[in-house]
Amino acid sequence: MTDLSHLPRVDRVLGDASLEGARRRLGAAAVTRLARAAIDEARAAVRAGAPCPTAADVAAVVARAAEASLARRVRAVVNATGVVLHTNLGRAPIGASAAAAVAASAGRYVSLEIDLATGKRGGRGAFAESALAELSGAEGALVVNNNAAAVLLALSAVAVGRPVVVSRGEAVEIGGGFRIPEVLARSGARMVEVGTTNKTRLDDYARALDDHPDTVAILRVHPGNFRMTGFVERPPLGALARLAHARGALLVKDLGGGALLDFAEIGLPGEPTVRASVEAGSDLVCFSTDKLLGGPQGGAIVGASALVERVRRDPLARALRVGRLALVALEATLEAYLVGDLDAVPTLAALRIPVEVVRARAAAWQAALASEGVACEVVDLEGAVGGGTLSEAVVASAGIAVEGDAEAIAARLRAGSPAVLGRVHEGRLVLDARTVLPGEDADLLAALLAAVRA
Numbered sequence: 001m002t003d004l005s006h007l008p009r010v011d012r013v014l015g016d017a018s019l020e021g022a023r024r025r026l027g028a029a030a031v032t033r034l035a036r037a038a039i040d041e042a043r044a045a046v047r048a049g050a051p052c053p054t055a056a057d058v059a060a061v062v063a064r065a066a067e068a069s070l071a072r073r074v075r076a077v078v079n080a081t082g083v084v085l086h087t088n089l090g091r092a093p094i095g096a097s098a099a100a101a102v103a104a105s106a107g108r109y110v111s112l113e114i115d116l117a118t119g120k121r122g123g124r125g126a127f128a129e130s131a132l133a134e135l136s137g138a139e140g141a142l143v144v145n146n147n148a149a150a151v152l153l154a155l156s157a158v159a160v161g162r163p164v165v166v167s168r169g170e171a172v173e174i175g176g177g178f179r180i181p182e183v184l185a186r187s188g189a190r191m192v193e194v195g196t197t198n199k200t201r202l203d204d205y206a207r208a209l210d211d212h213p214d215t216v217a218i219l220r221v222h223p224g225n226f227r228m229t230g231f232v233e234r235p236p237l238g239a240l241a242r243l244a245h246a247r248g249a250l251l252v253k254d255l256g257g258g259a260l261l262d263f264a265e266i267g268l269p270g271e272p273t274v275r276a277s278v279e280a281g282s283d284l285v286c287f288s289t290d291k292l293l294g295g296p297q298g299g300a301i302v303g304a305s306a307l308v309e310r311v312r313r314d315p316l317a318r319a320l321r322v323g324r325l326a327l328v329a330l331e332a333t334l335e336a337y338l339v340g341d342l343d344a345v346p347t348l349a350a351l352r353i354p355v356e357v358v359r360a361r362a363a364a365w366q367a368a369l370a371s372e373g374v375a376c377e378v379v380d381l382e383g384a385v386g387g388g389t390l391s392e393a394v395v396a397s398a399g400i401a402v403e404g405d406a407e408a409i410a411a412r413l414r415a416g417s418p419a420v421l422g423r424v425h426e427g428r429l430v431l432d433a434r435t436v437l438p439g440e441d442a443d444l445l446a447a448l449l450a451a452v453r454a
């Protein structure tokens with residue numbers, strides 16, 4: 001017969017001084033709930049033959065559960081992974097001017113939807129939209145919550161109930177459950193697949209338009225996070241646009257990346273710009289604002305004014321609208337483009353740094369660590385753009401490889417504040433210097449010293 005009478009009661013556990021901090025940060029109700037759960041578990045363990053824990057034992061379990069809960073909060077991370085647009089790390093960090101604009105307005109009322117010149121109602125995102133039009137050469141623009149929303153909304157507005165032609169090679173999953181066939185279905189469009197996985201010719205599109213004369217649009221999807229190489233073919237965007245227009249259909253392009261400048265100029269070829277997509281004849285171009293554009297999470301739809309207005313009036317537009325914090329950050333990011341201050345966009349700055357400069361920074365880290373008695377080696381690395389863009393591009397980079405138990409050091413770095421994320425390569429912990437933001441060196445070095453010495 002198990003004796004449960006000595007099991008600590010909730011008030012005894014909650015009375016333990018070690019739970020003060022947890023209660024302050026998580027609230028009394030949540031800590032009480034954790035204590036009940038811990039006592040239930042203890043009861044089951046005692047029934048199974050374990051010794052009866054003290055109130056302090058159970059409180060320690062509660063404190064750990066509270067810590068685990070608090071650790072799930074979003075925390076700052078030093079990105080030493082070498083992946084510039086790391087999807088799990090929030091993609092693009094916004095620049096100092098964008099962060100300042102958010103800080104200056106977030107706690108106040110703002111002119112989000114009011115025209116201060118007239119006092120009348122104004123349009124959310126008017127400045128960002130005219131900037132996007134300016135920067136892309138499009139007539140009009142609309143900003144929404146993300147690019148998935150942009151594609152869904154664009155298709156919903158132009159294609160509900162009507163056929164949309166898409167290549168079998170582009171009926172793909174982009175990541176995170178964004179599947180073109182499913183998005184098309186949800187938009188209300190009827191998907192007409194053409195061609196094959198590896199080859200879709202202009203003729204295939206033409207035949208589909210013959211077979212479905214009520215086709216409203218051809219959808220072209222930019223292969224961001226995958227590549228097909230070898231025996232592959234698809235028509236140039238311009239030819240597709242001409243075909244669509246000759247048959248009274250639209251060309252909608254899901255561009256993904258949102259490059260507002262030519263990345264070939266910084267040695268990263270193969271990513272079409274928004275402007276090129278517009279100039280090739282796309283009627284609507286959808287893209288993320290937090291991928292190659294380097295702004296906050298958001299999606300943009302640019303194109304002919306009348307079409308963009310139709311998209312704006314779609315009932316889904318209200319459900320997918322951009323939030324005010326993101327909008328303020330986007331405005332400041334676009335301002336940097338307008339005035340040509342590209343280094344104000346952190347991800348652009350990170351991609352533009354010459355590899356020698358990255359290597360010199362890694363060497364400075366090595367010297368600083370060596371003076372503290374911690375050994376590491378400066379290594380050449382291959383980084384990536386990430387974020388489902390420029391999937392093939394290798395970004396020449398450099399960093400340090402740290403001596404010692406890589407997994408253990410990595411785990412300690414992840415637990416720090418700020419957390420530091422590197423990667424384990426050939427048994428060593430590698431920290432890539434290209435993606436560590438300016439000003440984060442001291443944090444990184446302090447965290448590393450603590451992690452190695454622990």
Ligand SMILES: *Cc1c(COP(=O)(O)O)cnc(C)c1O
Nearest residue numbers: 146147148174224255256288388
């Ligand atoms: C990234 C991407 C999306 C989804 O964009 P989010 O901003 O993540 O919603 C859609 N289509 C393409 C081609 C993409 O690259």
